[in-house]
Amino acid sequence: MAAPPRTFAQKALARAAGLAAVEVGQVVDARPDLALSHDNTAAIRQIWLRFGRERVAIPERMAITLDHAVPAPTPRHAQNHAEVRRFVAEQGITHFYEVGRGICHQVFSEEALLEPGQLILGSDSHTPHFGWMGAFGAGIGRSEMAVVWATGELWLRVPESLRIELQGTPPPWVSAKDAALHVIGALGEDGGLYASVEIAGEAVARFSLESRMALANMMAEMGAKTSYLEPDEAVFRWLAERRVRRVAREGRSGGDGEPSTAAIADEAARLQAGALYPDPGAPYTATRRFDLSAIPITVARPHRVDHTIELSDLGEVHVDQAFIGTCTNGRLEDLEIAHRILKGRRVAAGTRLLIVPASSEVLQMALARGWVEDLVASGAHFGTPGCGPCMGNHQGVLAPGEVCVSSANRNFRGRMGEPSAEIYLASPAVVAASAVLGRIASPAEVMES
Amino acid sequence: MTAAHLLRGRVWKYGDSVSTDVIFPGKYTYTLRTPEEIAPHALEDLDPEFARGVRPGDIVVAGRNWGCGSSREQAATCLVANGVGAVVAASFSRIFFRNAWNNCLPAVTCPAAAAAIEPGDVIEVDLDRCLVRCPAGDFSFPPLSPALREILDAGGLIPWAQRRLAG
Numbered sequence: 077m078a079a080p081p082r083t084f085a086q087k088a089l090a091r092a093a094g095l096a097a098v099e100v101g102q103v104v105d106a107r108p109d110l111a112l113s114h115d116n117t118a119a120i121r122q123i124w125l126r127f128g129r130e131r132v133a134i135p136e137r138m139a140i141t142l143d144h145a146v147p148a149p150t151p152r153h154a155q156n157h158a159e160v161r162r163f164v165a166e167q168g169i170t171h172f173y174e175v176g177r178g179i180c181h182q183v184f185s186e187e188a189l190l191e192p193g194q195l196i197l198g199s200d201s202h203t204p205h206f207g208w209m210g211a212f213g214a215g216i217g218r219s220e221m222a223v224v225w226a227t228g229e230l231w232l233r234v235p236e237s238l239r240i241e242l243q244g245t246p247p248p249w250v251s252a253k254d255a256a257l258h259v260i261g262a263l264g265e266d267g268g269l270y271a272s273v274e275i276a277g278e279a280v281a282r283f284s285l286e287s288r289m290a291l292a293n294m295m296a297e298m299g300a301k302t303s304y305l306e307p308d309e310a311v312f313r314w315l316a317e318r319r320v321r322r323v324a325r326e327g328r329s330g331g332d333g334e335p336s337t338a339a340i341a342d343e344a345a346r347l348q349a350g351a352l353y354p355d356p357g358a359p360y361t362a363t364r365r366f367d368l369s370a371i372p373i374t375v376a377r378p379h380r381v382d383h384t385i386e387l388s389d390l391g392e393v394h395v396d397q398a399f400i401g402t403c404t405n406g407r408l409e410d411l412e413i414a415h416r417i418l419k420g421r422r423v424a425a426g427t428r429l430l431i432v433p434a435s436s437e438v439l440q441m442a443l444a445r446g447w448v449e450d451l452v453a454s455g456a457h458f459g460t461p462g463c464g465p466c467m468g469n470h471q472g473v474l475a476p477g478e479v480c481v482s483s484a485n486r487n488f489r490g491r492m493g494e495p496s497a498e499i500y501l502a503s504p505a506v507v508a509a510s511a512v513l514g515r516i517a518s519p520a521e522v523m524e525s
Numbered sequence: 526m527t528a529a530h531l532l533r534g535r536v537w538k539y540g541d542s543v544s545t546d547v548i549f550p551g552k553y554t555y556t557l558r559t560p561e562e563i564a565p566h567a568l569e570d571l572d573p574e575f576a577r578g579v580r581p582g583d584i585v586v587a588g589r590n591w592g593c594g595s596s597r598e599q600a601a602t603c604l605v606a607n608g609v610g611a612v613v614a615a616s617f618s619r620i621f622f623r624n625a626w627n628n629c630l631p632a633v634t635c636p637a638a639a640a641a642i643e644p645g646d647v648i649e650v651d652l653d654r655c656l657v658r659c660p661a662g663d664f665s666f667p668p669l670s671p672a673l674r675e676i677l678d679a680g681g682l683i684p685w686a687q688r689r690l691a692g
Binding site for chain 2: 103115116118119122123126127144145150152153156198199200201215216217218219220222223226227231233265266269270299301380467468469473486488489490491493495
């Protein structure tokens, strides 16, 4: 009898559990290829100490950034960072990234620490981000991460899968972020609850890799356990080049000189061989189709991500702070579009524009292109690469009653530190246009004026 | 039956899509660690009365998608630190759900009970009979998965994992 068709989630968790095949609903002991933690590493260590072990079981599979409250805003945050550094040194963890390197999901992608088809567990709810490369990424709690450190594995239930098919070409100024907000608005913020959300359709391959990251990242806001986009040649090449460079840099040779195109091609072929794809006819709880050409510029109003509205129906909303950054939209293409809209224009009086690049690499590339100079000349101010004020720790939190239009992924009450503040979620283009006009606005309005 | 399988308490009732940002604000997540430190901030931005009035054994009842958003485990442990006996909801976000059971806080999915229960009711959650008993009636929920039952009976995820490591 032929094997039944299987979803990506079934294949990825079978691989991670070392089993030939798994069924939906089955509980497996899965071995993550990468275990992600960040500023919460010190608190996880406190829990891990209960195991009474001197060494973590999987130092080579751990990756740690300091990104959520960087640079430290208070002595207590600084103490927390110091504890993380001490732990990293004690345990000989090599995949450690200091304050200023950037957001975990962005940095571990840039460093090519994970491969298509692999499993990453992260003590961070946006770990489904890694679906952009066709990896299985799920968020877990601190106790669960302590168990991963101690045992190298964690129990996971094989989830049902939901398929979202994207077709067509989006209208001008409609981005992957608008598409994600539109989909979440249509399906609801629990529309993908507990599911592996596979984003498919002919439109996916036309999205840049950075836009694919935004799509995968946002599925966390629909309750997804993991996201998945089919990895293609562009993904393999991007990761292969970065991985070859990193391995050369880390190796004894010191990585002198450019890696050969043959080495990169070999690596891309290896990554492709490990990629996993759902079988035709795999079981989905539902398949939802969206025509990108019919998706409008979309904004999520306070205080829910699915409280979406077409921008043209929003009405006048004054903006106190415009924020471009985060693991959703703090990448180079996001700064590029902001630069296009802001160059030669000024941030409106009574409005401030905060830009926090997702990583030091993004910042360096934006600097090299002269965008940072132009953006600062327009009145923007820059924060240290990291999560910025997204979750209310520091660096641009809001005053009571203030309104922020943000390129982030969450607008829950109190998210940016103050429960009476209001957060609207939008694309970086809309955030940039809103900074210029001092109210939530379409980029078309700015560019045509 | 052990006490942990039968919970009886007074209800605090909330609505749909209560995020971890209002259950335990992100601004405290890297600095406050002990139960004593986190307890006073439970539900701070949702219901300031909660942390002042909650009594050991009380039960939180909510609508859909309780605990959506951040993975922060304190969203569950701040309730444990206040002695909350269980959370009954129409549905849970998956990370909150796991965090709760991992800390021996039963998170019971029972939409019918969540809809019928009124604030201030005294209710009973029976994990063995899979029943929520409230003034409006008895409502059943699906049996706990073997994985969750093992963790609960071990006294939480960490003791469960310690036992497995000891072989």
